Amino acid sequence: MRRLPDKFQHWFSDRGWSIHPHQQEMLDHAADPATLLIAPTGGGKTLAGFLPTLVELSEHRRDTDTIHTLYISPLKALAADIKRNLMTPISEMDLPIRVEDRTGDTPASRKRRQRAAPPDILLTTPESLALLTSYEDAPRTFAGLQRVVIDEIHALAESKRGDQLMLALSRLQALCPDLRRVGLSATVEDPTAIAKFLARHPDPCHILTADPGPDPDISMLDISDATPPWAGGGAAYSIPAVLNEVKRHKTTLIFHNTRAQAEIFFHNLWLANDEGLPIGIHHGSLDRGQRERVEAAMTRGELRAIVCTGSLDLGIDWGDVDLVIQVGAPKNVKRLVQRIGRANHRYNAPSKALLVPANRFEVIECQAALEAVQAHDLDGETRGPGPLDVLCQHILIIACAGPFDADTLFNELRTAGPYSTLSRADFDDCLAFCATGGYALRAYDQWQRLKQSPDGLWHLRDPRSARLIRMNIGTIQDTDTLKVRMRRTRGGKPLGEIEEGFAASLTPGDTFLIGGQVVRFESLREMVVEVSRDKGRQPKIATFMGTKFATSTQLSQRILQILDQSDWPELPTQTRDWIALQNKLSQLPQDRRLLIESFPHEGREHTCVYGFAGRNAQQTLGLILTKRMEELGLAPLGFVSTDYATLICGLEPLTDPGPLFDPDALRDGLDQWLAGNALMKRTFRASATIAGLIQRNTPQARKSGRQATFSSDILYDTLAKYDPDHLLLRITRHEAMRGLIDFGRIEQMLARIDGRIDLRRLDRVTPFAAPLFLEAGRTPIEGAAQERLLAEETARLMETAGLTGESLQSPAPQGKPRA
């Protein structure tokens, strides 16, 4: 066991602390090439990660200005927070250590100074690190680097940001072969997967697991007084009970799955808050200033409750939270456990949490989640090998830093965990894409972006293009959002952001919620949404930010297991009766079978498919099935999807489901029909942006703010028509297996049911299908329907204007002066 230096011993004992076992273990393993620490929130995880650095820097005085330790966190705010926490031991022990952070918010003057005279510890984000590695002087900046600490690695490992980070590390490791890697993670289902992700391939990675502490005290909100509605996600029925819990606790975090739901809930909570308890709201679309005010009030302990979304998921310490409430089904057990960990930041105290189902089906899902948490059964999807769009961006970043050799780069890339199985063919395709575009039609090679010099090294043809590449580093896809401001004569107060699509649907006078207040849409001016305060209490339109998580495979599986019983004593009475009624009138969905109900309702034929594949996959299933039904002459009109079922409304009853669910036919649907779908185009746009074909930021756009750019949809259509095997389309099809399209879950479902389909023809709506009629967000059938809608709307507009299409045949009034 490695002894802690006296200075550190005294520091611990002066504060009445002793070193945690996992902190000691981190010290013992300080020389390992890679170490992964799994520890719950509040377990002194950050100090455990930094302790070896602090000890090394206090023992060996260094005379050069070099970075010793690089700390990487997914959030800018976290870097600032860590800096504060780290400065406490450093200043109290009077250690000669300089700590600085560097994020997108760091002023350019300080960034320049950091490259010239780097600090001992640099705190940064994956994007800022990627940018640093793109400079020609990167070898000098990172010379002497000893350790890299990656915080919240479980969150990074789930996204392309993590893949990009690992590629950047492969470069750093080539510059500094002795670099040691440390990952800090919350509790995860598969630590070895994260260890493999973290370590230089094929280095071993030691996994340290801290004492997880006592099991959380978690239960469902007592809903015997107030019954949850059949459908919807607002959970307004629970407001009195939630307010009551807030009163009984010191500080409560109230988590929601979407920003829209957080806004609506906060609004209702505020209307019911007769005692005027200090309650705040925090989510990613709010203006930064507003978020910071809430965070500061939270840190000072001034708030009794905070209504929030995933923007509070990661480990920033907000003070003394003693209750976490999750409103709406948690969708994912791992995220639920991490959220619960936000309560009671004291080690060895159980976290307290309440689940609030928003509707009756969610009661079952909450019960399934409770059982999963008690069984320590976390869910997770394996992510598969690193995506190629991120790799393309990395190749461009490498090219910015200087000429490179393709073979050396290929070997270097394969040391990154996510890319350890990268094939040479895929690498060559990515390199060709970066160099020429990689099109089947070889055009104008003289203008290629990367050129190979006679010595075999690849380099940028035009060194000036490095600027454009650097401006577009990163894998985060901001869905296009517009700023919202109060209308005023001069620069009104910024409130936050809304999606461009939502903004486009607004007409002046519409009211909506943002930052907890009802505002009225006034105008869209230079890409800023101007609003005014509205006195009304009920917004006309409440939804924006449609990000919806899909219920995980494991949780869906548990729900099916709960349904597979003869009685449900563990569930509240209303839910228990509802399930029993479904069992009596139709049948219950089963694990290895697919239940389809067919019934007439209000003059229309309905088909309800209980796929339990999660919201996104059920939506995709709806798109493909309705297309097939149209071909079969069943005249579908539209459909609605939830996490467990898709309800299709049409003119003809479904009598033979077999042809619809033939796996090959469904896959054809993905290839042919979904190929023209807006979701595919959105997926393409994301990958094309990451791979560097489309640029979010250009110097011109920054200058003028407006540029006649054409949409990425045109590029997608062009490639699909002339170059269907192009790398970017392959990437797009691959991405469609998860995310918004999630075809992988449909494949899983097909494998699970293996052709066992139960079609029940019934004479009326069934208990399980009924809530689907109340779901919002019905998708009308596209294609011919869109032209019809367009025709209706244009006719209406012409009529309103008192015009017909022929009215302009009269000549202009003579001599009328033009303005």
Place this chain on the structure above:
Amino acid sequence: MNGHDFTLAGARLVALGSGALFWPAQSLLCVSDLHLGKSERRARLGEPPLPPYETRDTLERLEVDLKTTRASTVICLGDSFDDSAAAQALSESEKLWVAALQAGRRWVWIEGNHDPGPVELGGTHLFELPLPPLTFRHIAQPGHSGELSGHYHPKVTIRPRGRAITRPAFLIDSDRVVLPAYGTYTGGLRSNDTALQSLMRPEALAVLTGPVPHVVPMPR
């Protein structure tokens, strides 16, 4: 024919769903802002290499319109090439294709702001073309009437039941028509932009391109 019929300065015209304008009495087809060679120009400037298929795609669509209308005169209203170098950089097969389209027709290249110089391809090069009662030029000149122009790439967004649908569009009033961009890689300027607002009369109409052209009062 799949188009919207209207009259400008006494001439009966058809706005086609493809974005081309047809003048039956003269057997004349007018297209604007083809921007051929855009991907070549962008690559030359060091920007990301776009799929090099836009020239082929644009010419394919033009060929379809020529077959349908059997036009004997073609007027390209300027910005036919992304710049003069892009015109020269067209592949041999693309140059031959243009020559084949030109065979047996009168073909006029109106000068645009992107392609000012004459090109090696056949056809007549003009700054503008008066064909009474109409005049063809690249950029609209306020105060004139009977004018056909391009340049602005107008597009229009309408929102049936909350869903935004955006299409390139003709803008039409009693003085002029502003044609949408015909080229495959072309973006657009919204009709509510001040440049278009001040150019067009208050009662102007917009004809959205697409499978079926749709007419609306020009959104402001």
